[in-house]
Amino acid sequence: MSERQPSGARPRGAQKPQRRASGGGRAWLRHHRAMMSDSALRLVKRPIATLLTMLAIAIALILPAGLWLALDSARLLDAELDESATLTVYFAADVGESRAMDLAAEVGEQPGVAGTRLVTAAEGLADFQQTLGVDDALAQLETNPLPASVVVTPDVTAPAAVQALSQRLQAFDGVDEVRLDLAWLDRLQQLAALGQRVALALALLFGLGVLLVVGNTIRLAVESRRQEIEVVTLIGATHAFVRRPFLYSGAWYGLGGGALSLIILALGGNWLASPVAALAESYGAHFALPSLGIGNSAFLLLFSTILGWLGAWLAVGRHLADIKPR
Amino acid sequence: MIAFEHVGKRYGGRFEALADINFRVERGEMLFLTGHSGAGKSSLLRLVMRLERPSRGRVLVAGHDLDRLHISQVPYYRRQIGVVFQDHQLLLDRDIFANVALPLTIQGVDPADAARRVRAALDKVGLLHRERALPIELSTGEQQRVGIARAVVNKPALLLADEPTGNLDPQLSADIMRLFEDFNRIGTTVLVASHDLALIARLRHRVLKLRDGRLVGDGEVA
Ligand SMILES: Nc1ncnc2c1ncn2[C@@H]1O[C@H](COP(=O)(O)OP(=O)(O)O)[C@@H](O)[C@H]1O
Ligand SMILES: [Mg+2]
Numbered sequence: 001m002s003e004r005q006p007s008g009a010r011p012r013g014a015q016k017p018q019r020r021a022s023g024g025g026r027a028w029l030r031h032h033r034a035m036m037s038d039s040a041l042r043l044v045k046r047p048i049a050t051l052l053t054m055l056a057i058a059i060a061l062i063l064p065a066g067l068w069l070a071l072d073s074a075r076l077l078d079a080e081l082d083e084s085a086t087l088t089v090y091f092a093a094d095v096g097e098s099r100a101m102d103l104a105a106e107v108g109e110q111p112g113v114a115g116t117r118l119v120t121a122a123e124g125l126a127d128f129q130q131t132l133g134v135d136d137a138l139a140q141l142e143t144n145p146l147p148a149s150v151v152v153t154p155d156v157t158a159p160a161a162v163q164a165l166s167q168r169l170q171a172f173d174g175v176d177e178v179r180l181d182l183a184w185l186d187r188l189q190q191l192a193a194l195g196q197r198v199a200l201a202l203a204l205l206f207g208l209g210v211l212l213v214v215g216n217t218i219r220l221a222v223e224s225r226r227q228e229i230e231v232v233t234l235i236g237a238t239h240a241f242v243r244r245p246f247l248y249s250g251a252w253y254g255l256g257g258g259a260l261s262l263i264i265l266a267l268g269g270n271w272l273a274s275p276v277a278a279l280a281e282s283y284g285a286h287f288a289l290p291s292l293g294i295g296n297s298a299f300l301l302l303f304s305t306i307l308g309w310l311g312a313w314l315a316v317g318r319h320l321a322d323i324k325p326r
Numbered sequence: 327m328i329a330f331e332h333v334g335k336r337y338g339g340r341f342e343a344l345a346d347i348n349f350r351v352e353r354g355e356m357l358f359l360t361g362h363s364g365a366g367k368s369s370l371l372r373l374v375m376r377l378e379r380p381s382r383g384r385v386l387v388a389g390h391d392l393d394r395l396h397i398s399q400v401p402y403y404r405r406q407i408g409v410v411f412q413d414h415q416l417l418l419d420r421d422i423f424a425n426v427a428l429p430l431t432i433q434g435v436d437p438a439d440a441a442r443r444v445r446a447a448l449d450k451v452g453l454l455h456r457e458r459a460l461p462i463e464l465s466t467g468e469q470q471r472v473g474i475a476r477a478v479v480n481k482p483a484l485l486l487a488d489e490p491t492g493n494l495d496p497q498l499s500a501d502i503m504r505l506f507e508d509f510n511r512i513g514t515t516v517l518v519a520s521h522d523l524a525l526i527a528r529l530r531h532r533v534l535k536l537r538d539g540r541l542v543g544d545g546e547v548a
Contacts, residue, residue, distance in 0.1 A: 027434025236405035237432045
C-alpha cells in the first residue's frame with residue numbers, strides 16, 4: 001500500500017486541522033486520564049495473564065538489580081571493617097627481648113597505629129601451647145622456635161590504609177613479616193568492581209528482555225483490538241490517539257513488574273540476611289545486606305515503567321504501520 | 327464537493343482497478359455509485375476517504391487536492407466525512423451510545439455536549455431507546471442504523487456509504503435509503519455505493535455507473 005509521504009504542501013482554508021481548538025488541552029488531558037484507567041482496567045480484567053507478564057518483567061529486573069545489590073554490599077565492607085582486624089608484626093628470630101621492646105615502641109609511634117601489644121617469644125610459645133595443647137611435643141624442643149611479635153591495632157579501618165601501614169612496618173629493620181589477613185577483602189572488592197560491570201551489562205541485556213516481553217504482550221493486545229483500531233482510524237483518530245491506551249498498558253506492565261521485583265528482592269534479602277551476616281562475622285567483618293532504599297527503589301520503578309512504555313511504543317509503532325483499514 | 331480528474335488506481339503496479347475517472351459532485355447532491363462486484367466502487371470511495379491515493383490524476387474534495395494533504399492532517403480531514411459500511415463496523419464490546427459517540431470521543435468533544443449530540447443522532451435513526459444495548463443485541467437493520475448514527479453524529483458535510491444495504495432485506499433497505507435522503511434534505515452531500523439496481527431505480531437520483539474500473543454512465547436512470 002502506497003502511503004507515500006506527501007510533498008509537505010498544506011491545504012488552505014476549511015481543512016485546517018481543528019486540533020487544540022478551544023478546550024483542546026482539556027480534551028487531551030481527559031483522554032489521557034480515560035486511557036490511563038481504561039488500560040489499567042483491561043489489565044485487571046485478566047489478572048492471571050497480567051500477573052504472568054509482570055512476573056516475567058520482574059524476573060528480568062531482579063537478576064541485574066540483585067547482583068548489583070550483592071556487589072554493592074561487598075564494596076560497602078570498606079567502611080565496615082571490624083575492630084578485631086589487626087596486624088601481627090613478626091620480628092626476626094635474632095631480635096632479642098630488649099630490642100623487641102624498642103621496636104614495639106617504635107611501631108606504636110607510627111601514624112595509623114592505635115595500640116600495640118608485645119608478645120615476647122616466651123609468651124608466644126605459651127600461647128601456642130595453650131591453644132594447641134601440644135605441651136609434650138614442645139617441651140622436647142631445646143630452643144624456642146617462635147619469634148617475638150607485636151600485635152598492632154590500626155586506628156584506620158579502610159583496607160587500603162591498613163595495607164599501606166602494613167607495608168611501612170614491613171620495611172622496618174628487624175621485622176621479618178607482617179601478616180595482614182585482609183587480602184581476601186581486597187580481592188573481594190576487585191571482584192565486586194568487575195561484577196558490577198557484569199551487572200550493568202546484564203541490566204542492559206535484561207532491559208532488552210523487558211522491552212521484548214512488553215512488546216510481545218502489546219503486540220497481542222494490538223492484534224486483538226485490530227478491528228477497533230481500523231474503525232477509529234477510519235473515522236479520524238490520530239496515531240497518537242490510537243497508540244495512547246497501549247502506551248499506558250505498557251507503562252502499567254512496567255510499573256507492576258518493577259513493584260513485583262522490589263517485593264521479591266526484599267523477600268530474598270530477608271531470607272539471605274542471617275547466613276550472610278554469619279559469613280561476614282567469620283571473616284572479621286560485620287554488615288547487613290543493604291536494601292535498595294527509597295531512592296533506588298523509586299529509580300527502579302521509574303526505569304521499569306519507562307521500559308514498559310518504550311516496549312509498547314515500539315510494538316505499536318511497528319504494528320500500526322501494518323494495520324490499514326480495508 | 328467532490329471532483330475526480332483523470333483518476334486511475336492500480337493495485338500492485340499492474341492491475342487497474344480504476345481508469346480515467348472524471349466526474350464532479352456538487353455540494354448538497356445525492357447520488358449513487360453502482361456497478362458489478364469488483365467494478366471499483368469501494369476503491370473509488372477509498373480514494374475519497376484518503377485511504378488510498380490515486381495512481382494518476384487528482385481527487386479534490388471541498389476544493390482541496392487530497393494528494394497534497396499532509397499525512398498528519400489526514401485524520402482531521404477524515405473527521406469531516408461520515409462513512410457507513412456494509413458490515414456496520416461497530417465495536418462489539420461497547421454499547422450503542424459509546425459506538426455512536428466514538429467520532430466525538432476521538433475529537434475530544436466535551437462529554438456533556440457529546441451526549442446531547444449522540445442522543446440527537448440516535449433519535450434520528452429511531453434507536454434512542456436502545457442506547458445501552460450492545461451491538462449484538464440488535465437486529466442487522468438496527469446495527470446498520472447505529473452505523474449511520476455514528477456517521478452523522480459529527481454533522482459531516484459529506485456522507486459516504488459503501489453498500490449499506492448489502493445485508494438487508496428490501497424493506498429495511500428502503501428504510502435506510504430514506505434515512506440518507508433525510509440527511510441529504512438538510513444539506514449533506516450523500517454518495518452511496520450500491521448494486522441494488524431495483525432500489526436505486528425507484529429513488530430517482532443521479533447514478534454513476536462503473537464497469538471494470540471505468541465510468542460508463544452518469545445520469546438519472548429510470
Ligand atoms: N487492496 C487491494 N489490493 C489489490 N487489489 C484490490 C484491492 N482492493 C480492491 N482490489 C481490486 O480492485 C478491483 C475493484 O475492487 P473494489 O473497488 O472493491 O470493487 P467493488 O467495491 O465495486 O466490488 C477488484 O478487482 C479488487 O479485487
Ligand atoms: Mg466493494
